[in-house]
Ligand SMILES: Nc1ncnc2c1ncn2[C@@H]1O[C@H](COP(=O)(O)OP(=O)(O)OP(=O)(O)O)[C@@H](O)[C@H]1O
């Protein structure tokens with residue numbers, strides 16, 4: 001087990017800059033998720049860590065050692081591929097045994113027929129068989145060891161791919177969207193299994209996904225990537241509650257965060273839809289927008305800043321999301337309510353929504369988070385750090 | 387309906403043209419020389435007993451034979467004994483033409499030896515071609531290196547060069563090395579098959595990159611990837627290539643004829659056919675066609691067994 005350090009990793013394919021200086025410290029035993037929209041360079045970064053792709057500049061350190069120029073097979077990392085990449089001609093058991101056979105047997109011991117006659121080969125073979133059946137038991141595939149990958153379902157293949165990666169004790173595990181091909185139920189189940197495995201093994205995990213629920217539920221830290229950069233790398237709660245960047249706030253959270261344009265008045269005082277707020281920004285800020293999570297909005301009496309018409313419901317059972325069309329706003333405002341509110345939130349009903357200014361996330365015109373906020377009227381001198 | 391009918395007629399005519407020489411070969415291998423000359427006797431010939439003149443001549447009794455046989459023919463003079471012995475020999479040497487042709491094929495020339503040579507040569511060629519073509523095709527399909535396209539261009543270019551064009555320089559090279567009249571001369575020039583490299587490269591292009599990267603992550607060297615991942619997944623393509631290669635080299639007459647001069651122990655099956663070519667007493671078409679039949683039989687049997695794979699292989703390489 002070892003930590004990983006990435007320093008200013010950049011990658012260009014021809015003219016396109018895919019990664020633009022990625023720096024990231026991953027501690028020993030940490031579970032870090034890389035999330036971001038499709039094409040933002042997650043797989044490329046993972047492949048650079050693995051040594052399957054060479055970075056254009058920057059360096060990768062594994063356990064404190066610079067591995068630039070070290071072959072993938074010598075980096076002692078395990079990887080699960082987006083496509084599983086099981087060896088089609090080998091059985092499940094043989095597939096899982098490959099990493100052990102390649103690393104623990106000598107070249108002579110690996111020879112097809114006479115290999116098993118070489119001194120020490122028998123004992124090693126038994127060790128490997130033991131490790132394989134243990135990995136298979138952990139992943140609940142011990143009944144499938146004799147089958148070929150072609151005879152397995154997608155979920156079973158995915159477990160075999162995990163088994164092949166987990167059978168060894170590498171410096172770190174790299175997983176590239178390993179759950180993307182599973183149905184919803186199996187995905188939730190396997191998600192829990194992987195998190196469990198991480199707790200058991202206390203190993204370093206780098207987990208690529210574009211599914212933020214996976215990232216939120218499993219990781220110690222989430223690195224949000226976009227356009228070849230890491231915008232923010234922090235614990236899931238921090239990324240959700242306290243995003244550094246508008247793009248992070250927009251990407252994390254489902255349904256998406258509500259964004260309201262705000263006007264900056266005298267002394268930096270903000271107002272939304274002509275309704276002054278108890279918030280002020282440093283003067284000079286321009287194009288300010290306020291981000292409000294759906295759960296930050298509450299149904300209020302008339303006179304609240306936002307008044308609109310309910311146009312659509314999404315009832316998820318545990319939660320109720322109502323889309324409210326507010327005149328003057330392009331996007332609909334999404335409100336999270338408990339299903340008990342169903343009766344008061346009829347379709348076409350007019351609702352007034354208000355929010356606690358402390359829950360508002362304020363971003364400047366460039367999308368950077370504004371943290372230097374004040375309460376204007378009553379406590380002009382007191383600074384509220386939100 | 388009428389259009390279908392025409393198609394079938396054309397196909398049947400084509401098939402007849404292709405089959406005709408095989409029909410003649412098999413038919414001649416059953417017939418007596420007289421029937422072959424006169425073109426009679428249908429497919430099998432009449433299979434009347436015929437006398438093998440050579441065999442009779444070999445048993446022409448001399449003085450000692452007559453003396454030794456006098457005990458068996460009491461009260462006969464030498465002349466009568468000679469006649470009796472001659473007719474005995476004639477009876478022993480007469481047989482059905484089919485039996486005559488095939489026994490001649492196997493006794494007149496060491497056909498089994500030739501067949502063994504054919505097996506040794508074609509299998510060595512194929513094995514060495516695989517050893518060369520798989521790593522080359524892997525590099526051309528999956529590794530990124532400077533000049534890869536140029537190298538592949540050269541491979542394509544080599545596909546255009548007919549073997550006859552380079553036969554002479556090759557022969558001179560082998561002769562200078564003192565390798566003519568050896569198995570090496572029959573095998574070595576064919577070990578690099580550009581067709582094999584091309585075919586396997588096209589197949590390797592369809593193997594997903596992730597599979598190779600998985601091999602690297604599992605600790606395989608590039609050569610281990612070739613033999614442990616690419617080879618097993620390429621079995622269908624390899625089988626198609628095996629059929630092309632084996633058929634071409636089993637049937638090859640041109641190259642063995644050039645590099646094997648005199649040493650009959652190295653003759654491959656097609657060279658064996660020359661044993662029956664016309665001498666002073668005319669060609670022995672019956673035995674010749676019998677050995678030709680024996681030579682093509684292994685290929686035909688192999689083809690029938692692998693027929694489906696063969697056709698698959700051809701469509702895979704996009705060739706006709
Ligand atoms: N070999 C390559 N040559 C050229 N461009 C490439 C190559 N590999 C990746 N790219 C480009 O780099 C960008 C990042 O690709 P990458 O596979 O890392 O995305 P990703 O974040 O993993 O996306 P996804 O979530 O869809 O898997 C993409 O725009 C892609 O087109």
Ligand SMILES: [Mg+2]
Pocket residue numbers: 042043044082176
């Ligand atoms: Mg990807």
